[in-house]
Amino acid sequence: MGYTSAAEIGIMKDLGLxxxxxxxxxxxxxxxxxxxxxxxxxxxxxxGRRRTMWVSxxxxxxxxxxxxxxxxxxWLNIGRISSGIGLGLISYVxxxxxxxxxxxxVRGTFTFTNQILQNCGLAxxxxxxxxxxxxxxxxxxxxxxxxxxxxxxFVPESPRWLAKVGTDTELExxxxxxxxxxxxxSREASEIQVVTKMVENDSSSRSTFxxxxxxxxxxxxxxxxxxxxxxxxxxxxxxxxxxxxxxxxSGFSVALGSTLLGFFMIPKAMIGVILVDKWGxxxxxxxxxxxxxxxxxxxxxxxxxxxxxxxPNLTPIFTFICLMLYIGTFAIGLGxxxxxxxxxxxxxxxxxxxxxxxxxxxxxxxxxxxxxxxxLFEWSTQGTFYIFGGIAxxxxxxxxxxxxxxxxxxxxxxxxxxxxxxxxxxxx
Numbered sequence: 001m002g003y004t005s006a007a008e009i010g011i012m013k014d015l016g017l018x019x020x021x022x023x024x025x026x027x028x029x030x031x032x033x034x035x036x037x038x039x040x041x042x043x044x045x046x047x048g049r050r051r052t053m054w055v056s057x058x059x060x061x062x063x064x065x066x067x068x069x070x071x072x073x074x075w076l077n078i079g080r081i082s083s084g085i086g087l088g089l090i091s092y093v094x095x096x097x098x099x100x101x102x103x104x105x106v107r108g109t110f111t112f113t114n115q116i117l118q119n120c121g122l123a124x125x126x127x128x129x130x131x132x133x134x135x136x137x138x139x140x141x142x143x144x145x146x147x148x149x150x151x152x153x154f155v156p157e158s159p160r161w162l163a164k165v166g167t168d169t170e171l172e173x174x175x176x177x178x179x180x181x182x183x184x185x186s187r188e189a190s191e192i193q194v195v196t197k198m199v200e201n202d203s204s205s206r207s208t209f210x211x212x213x214x215x216x217x218x219x220x221x222x223x224x225x226x227x228x229x230x231x232x233x234x235x236x237x238x239x240x241x242x243x244x245x246x247x248x249x250s251g252f253s254v255a256l257g258s259t260l261l262g263f264f265m266i267p268k269a270m271i272g273v274i275l276v277d278k279w280g281x282x283x284x285x286x287x288x289x290x291x292x293x294x295x296x297x298x299x300x301x302x303x304x305x306x307x308x309x310x311x312p313n314l315t316p317i318f319t320f321i322c323l324m325l326y327i328g329t330f331a332i333g334l335g336x337x338x339x340x341x342x343x344x345x346x347x348x349x350x351x352x353x354x355x356x357x358x359x360x361x362x363x364x365x366x367x368x369x370x371x372x373x374x375x376l377f378e379w380s381t382q383g384t385f386y387i388f389g390g391i392a393x394x395x396x397x398x399x400x401x402x403x404x405x406x407x408x409x410x411x412x413x414x415x416x417x418x419x420x421x422x423x424x425x426x427x428x
Contacts, residue, residue, distance in 0.1 A: 005240070029370075030363045032082065043089065044096065048157050084363075105277065112273045157174055158174070230334065236292075238370055271328075287333060291329025295326035298318075303382035303385065
């Protein structure tokens with residue numbers, strides 16, 4: 001995700017890419033992710049959660065090798081699209097898998113750890129990108145894929161997926177591996193089996209793509225899609241992908257900024273993990289949207305002062321501080337919680353289709369933002385961040401009015417609430 005920020009200068013110099021070509025390279029990752037998102041739900045349901053993650057690892061490995069060995073823009077883009085498809089698959093299946101294997105009282109924390117490890121990857125890229133050639137950096141990107149491919153041999157399949165495909169014995173074995181061999185899993189296994197069979201036996205709960213747009217599913221669909229739209233159009237993907245460009249335009253040292261940003265990535269993600277099951281989803285999302293809106297506007301003001309040639313010695317530092325604030329507030333809420341919420345709110349009978357649509361929306365909008373950012377930034381540095389600030393402000397209103405709290409509820413409790421009490425849930 002952060003590779004373009006570290007590799008921008010090296011790739012453009014070695015392969016002679018224009019701004020438009022490099023912007024396309026950056027956006028092809030999310031374009032590939034949108035393609036992967038189209039198939040993510042169906043693959044996760046037909047192959048299972050673990051096998052889908054294996055497919056993702058293979059595609060990412062192919063993509064990174066293609067980038068590392070690229071001689072021209074075509075092979076760069078092929079590699080970027082391949083790894084993007086893998087990212088689209090795994091971005092859906094990982095939050096779903098974690099939510100399905102975690103106990104309800106720590107489900108938010110466990111799902112949010114995905115965000116911590118994403119930030120570990122970003123920190124590694126920001127650190128090493130100052131010193132390592134872009135080809136070597138691409139080869140380093142292969143390592144997590146190999147580690148996960150091996151690690152998947154040692155984790156059980158999702159018990160909720162096993163319940164849906166009808167293997168009750170395997171479901172119980174999976175729960176025993178997850179909860180401990182001496183744990184009493186009878187109640188949890190029974191609850192999963194009852195709710196899964198209830199959904200499958202209820203003819204009104206069987207859905208096709210067109211059925212998603214029924215009134216009873218409209219609330220969950222609006223929440224899931226809405227959170228992904230505000231996450232992306234508030235500028236998060238562009239800021240992560242082109243942090244070095246922002247530092248350069250503001251007059252702040254790219255090497256120092258990237259290094260400090262790398263130091264900052266993991267601690268700021270830890271805050272969300274600590275708070276998600278204590279504060280709940282809504283308070284963190286509201287705090288996140290508020291902080292992103294304020295920091296975006298402040299960055300816009302800094303660039304305005306720079307353009308007016310006022311306080312030239314202070315605006316680079318002020319821009320850097322506000323960018324850290326933006327990234328920090330993004331991480332505690334809108335960075336990971338839209339994926340947590342997506343993994344929780346959709347009933348199992350529409351989770352495949354709805355989850356795929358939500359993931360597709362996320363990466364399609366991210367592709368648009370990452371491609372357009374360089375052009376917007378050339379048009380107006382301050383205007384770009386004023387736009388991001390306005391969208392984050394609108395996100396605050398959206399979250400306040402529509403996003404539900406799911407802290408402390410099991411997936412079955414959430415599912416029952418959304419299937420049988422959609423109007424009550426909406427009012428709540």
